Amino acid sequence: MSNFEAEPRMASWAWPTGATKVLAILGDPVEYSLSPVIHNSGFRRLGLDCVYVALRVPNGEIGKAVEALRFFGVLGFSVTMPHKESIIPYLDEVTDRAKKLQSVNFVYRQDDRFIGDSTDGQALVEALRDEFDLSVHGRSVAVLGSGGAGRAISLALADNGAKEVYVISRNLSTASAAAELAGSVGYVGVNEDIDRVSVIVNATPIGMTGTNLAGLTPIRADQLKEGQFVYDIVYHPHVTPLVEVARSRGIQAASGVSMLVRLSTIAFEKWTGVEAPLEEIRSAVRAETLRRG
Amino acid sequence: MSNFEAEPRMASWAWPTGATKVLAILGDPVEYSLSPVIHNSGFRRLGLDCVYVALRVPNGEIGKAVEALRFFGVLGFSVTMPHKESIIPYLDEVTDRAKKLQSVNFVYRQDDRFIGDSTDGQALVEALRDEFDLSVHGRSVAVLGSGGAGRAISLALADNGAKEVYVISRNLSTASAAAELAGSVGYVGVNEDIDRVSVIVNATPIGMTGTNLAGLTPIRADQLKEGQFVYDIVYHPHVTPLVEVARSRGIQAASGVSMLVRLSTIAFEKWTGVEAPLEEIRSAVRAETLRRG
Numbered sequence: 001m002s003n004f005e006a007e008p009r010m011a012s013w014a015w016p017t018g019a020t021k022v023l024a025i026l027g028d029p030v031e032y033s034l035s036p037v038i039h040n041s042g043f044r045r046l047g048l049d050c051v052y053v054a055l056r057v058p059n060g061e062i063g064k065a066v067e068a069l070r071f072f073g074v075l076g077f078s079v080t081m082p083h084k085e086s087i088i089p090y091l092d093e094v095t096d097r098a099k100k101l102q103s104v105n106f107v108y109r110q111d112d113r114f115i116g117d118s119t120d121g122q123a124l125v126e127a128l129r130d131e132f133d134l135s136v137h138g139r140s141v142a143v144l145g146s147g148g149a150g151r152a153i154s155l156a157l158a159d160n161g162a163k164e165v166y167v168i169s170r171n172l173s174t175a176s177a178a179a180e181l182a183g184s185v186g187y188v189g190v191n192e193d194i195d196r197v198s199v200i201v202n203a204t205p206i207g208m209t210g211t212n213l214a215g216l217t218p219i220r221a222d223q224l225k226e227g228q229f230v231y232d233i234v235y236h237p238h239v240t241p242l243v244e245v246a247r248s249r250g251i252q253a254a255s256g257v258s259m260l261v262r263l264s265t266i267a268f269e270k271w272t273g274v275e276a277p278l279e280e281i282r283s284a285v286r287a288e289t290l291r292r293g
Numbered sequence: 294m295s296n297f298e299a300e301p302r303m304a305s306w307a308w309p310t311g312a313t314k315v316l317a318i319l320g321d322p323v324e325y326s327l328s329p330v331i332h333n334s335g336f337r338r339l340g341l342d343c344v345y346v347a348l349r350v351p352n353g354e355i356g357k358a359v360e361a362l363r364f365f366g367v368l369g370f371s372v373t374m375p376h377k378e379s380i381i382p383y384l385d386e387v388t389d390r391a392k393k394l395q396s397v398n399f400v401y402r403q404d405d406r407f408i409g410d411s412t413d414g415q416a417l418v419e420a421l422r423d424e425f426d427l428s429v430h431g432r433s434v435a436v437l438g439s440g441g442a443g444r445a446i447s448l449a450l451a452d453n454g455a456k457e458v459y460v461i462s463r464n465l466s467t468a469s470a471a472a473e474l475a476g477s478v479g480y481v482g483v484n485e486d487i488d489r490v491s492v493i494v495n496a497t498p499i500g501m502t503g504t505n506l507a508g509l510t511p512i513r514a515d516q517l518k519e520g521q522f523v524y525d526i527v528y529h530p531h532v533t534p535l536v537e538v539a540r541s542r543g544i545q546a547a548s549g550v551s552m553l554v555r556l557s558t559i560a561f562e563k564w565t566g567v568e569a570p571l572e573e574i575r576s577a578v579r580a581e582t583l584r585r586g
Contacts, residue, residue, distance in 0.1 A: 014337075
């Protein structure tokens, strides 16, 4: 079920028109976000007359932005730093998982209500399937990091039937909170627990280009063993230090681009009511990440 | 002087990106506005990485919309019904002519200040030059109608050196106010004054498709005489009843598309610092108005 008619005119010079539906990402900064490239390539591929733009919303202004987006009549929007938590009071409703995580990364409209959801964890679970044809059901998983991403992933792993979720972090209090989100299967882990799991997820920014953690790995190569799967939510650089180290030991490993793609397609499908064109979106992301280096 | 680098990627599938600069038209309704088609065709032609979208802002919400557009960091925006007057208190400054007219049709940013201007009158003066190679300097002109457009046109005609400006309207009090805007060359006119002028401008909606005035002309054919010029600000239909009647008497006449184009190029150049690509914009407008019939 689609919310639109296909609109062949959008490929013309004179697009968007007054009738084009607007969607947006709200955050600060937003100019480097990959989301516009992802969503616009998807809209274009399907001939949906929608345009997705980046709107800078400084800290403290999210309430006013949401109010404006209401009367603009947008179909929905994405939310990024620094508003993922502070937006909640301005929405009409948040999903159970968003409430548990106190975090929203996208908002959709149902009639005139704005509903916030948190889909980082679900995106990770879907990315594991895409990359390794792997279901987390019955698996033991180590989650490195207990920030927003670590929390979301711990919750989603438990919700998807993981047997054990070890949250490994230098900060024991946030690790304990993240483990608690995984309920009866959640544990605060230590480095040695990596030996007991079949899936390791890096949910820290360690290894990310442009930070003081660039070039580093969250664990040592000799902590990994054959048959494990390594997923790194970092996607810049394209091949992260952790992925490189794991692959050099013959271990299947993937960086975070596939999670980013799934994060987007979940929102895309909720907004449009149409299946997202995965191949088009993947190639747009690949082209853009390669361009950025 | 341009505010941008040319951005060849904007012709790709995955455009706009996070770095694309956003501009907008604010009004209600906005979905039928020709402005997005005009501005986006111009941006595209010049390779400027800007996108112009239509944002619905209901009556009473313009202050909130302006506040949001401030922190979004937009380059500028257009203003249409019902906000042309009510927006004024929310801007940092308005030009002299906008203040006299108590009307704003576009806003540009200077540093962090939003400045409102009213350019309907200037656009009409430029359209007369485009259509008839005609300068209003030293000319006697009849303006039919004393609403917002009639007022703006009367002021601009006087500012551009017209010898006499006759405002002809059934409403003597608004006619008198419009004539006053033309200062010492402004007069409240009657139908007989049409005989004394070389230029007649229809600033009423008479003849506009989709209204109860469709098919009508604001004056009779036998009121016109050879050597006069007739400009009709109505542009829907493409050839208005007044233009048809005038041409049937061998009188040079044009409908409002050229004024609409000039209205847009004035804003385009203020926003971008770049000369607007007139031919591209004209052909985009022509294609769109023909498409709409």
